[in-house]
Amino acid sequence: MRKPLIIANWKMNHSIEDSLKFITVLQNKLTFKSHAEVVICPPYTALYSLSVLIQEKEGLILGAQNCYYGESGAFTGEISPVFLAELGVSYVIVGHSERRNLFGETDELISQKVQSVLACNMKPIICIGETINERNDGKTLGVIENQLKQAISLVDKKDLGKIVIAYEPIWAIGTKQNATPGQACEAHQHIRGLLVKIANQNLAHEIRIIYGGSVQPTNINELMREKDIDGALIGGASLEVDSFLQMINYHEIK
Ligand code: 13P
Numbered sequence: 001m002r003k004p005l006i007i008a009n010w011k012m013n014h015s016i017e018d019s020l021k022f023i024t025v026l027q028n029k030l031t032f033k034s035h036a037e038v039v040i041c042p043p044y045t046a047l048y049s050l051s052v053l054i055q056e057k058e059g060l061i062l063g064a065q066n067c068y069y070g071e072s073g074a075f076t077g078e079i080s081p082v083f084l085a086e087l088g089v090s091y092v093i094v095g096h097s098e099r100r101n102l103f104g105e106t107d108e109l110i111s112q113k114v115q116s117v118l119a120c121n122m123k124p125i126i127c128i129g130e131t132i133n134e135r136n137d138g139k140t141l142g143v144i145e146n147q148l149k150q151a152i153s154l155v156d157k158k159d160l161g162k163i164v165i166a167y168e169p170i171w172a173i174g175t176k177q178n179a180t181p182g183q184a185c186e187a188h189q190h191i192r193g194l195l196v197k198i199a200n201q202n203l204a205h206e207i208r209i210i211y212g213g214s215v216q217p218t219n220i221n222e223l224m225r226e227k228d229i230d231g232a233l234i235g236g237a238s239l240e241v242d243s244f245l246q247m248i249n250y251h252e253i254k
Contacts, residue, residue: 004036005231008238019046063091069112081120107150115154132171172213188228217246
């Protein structure tokens with residue numbers, strides 16, 4: 001059984017003070033949930049404060065939005081996966097399309113990051129997804145296949161069960177135009193099929209494939225009802241406590 005993952009990616013939003021307020025309010029409203037793992041990925045500056053707060057109460061897991069692959073050294077401005085692990089970070093988003101497109105991250109760099117995150121006993125959330133032009137040209141499945149193969153090219157087979165794959169079509173990010181459950185499922189099924197070929201049946205069926213791109217309280221339930229969608233990676237709609245809380249409790253939304 002794959003446990004659903006509900007992940008908040010705050011991107012470059014929320015000061016330390018706002019982050020602490022958010023988590024305090026969320027923890028007060030959240031009764032311990034066993035139906036899903038709930039992960040918060042704040043900006044780096046809030047990671048330490050949140051790690052202290054999150055450790056005090058059950059129910060929330062800390063994630064980071066990015067990291068470098070080197071352990072230490074002359075890499076001005078970068079953050080080592082070792083430092084994230086030291087803070088109690090469990091998940092790291094790798095290869096988000098904003099990192100690829102705005103900051104020039106290549107498939108090769110992403111594969112090195114994935115490998116380093118795993119080496120530090122954390123779980124990479126590997127983001128893949130097509131542009132609208134690629135979709136219109138019928139290239140979606142080829143593009144995500146290529147991104148996935150490259151991202152996991154350095155991963156030891158025994159570690160494959162620890163990865164999470166986030167299918168995030170670029171045209172759906174921040175646009176309020178989510179992929180339909182059918183579009184998401186087509187991509188997720190293709191990804192699962194690839195994993196079966198690359199790993200083996202059992203391992204491939206342990207790997208969670210989550211969806212991201214304009215997930216909202218109004219659409220999360222229909223997406224999560226699909227058996228091939230194992231969770232959600234949520235940007236804008238995760239910034240407000242009440243909206244995020246609704247999405248954690250997606251199964252209660254009518
Ligand atoms: P939105 O939920 O704002 O579309 O962002 C999705 C995303 O990029 C999550 O990583």
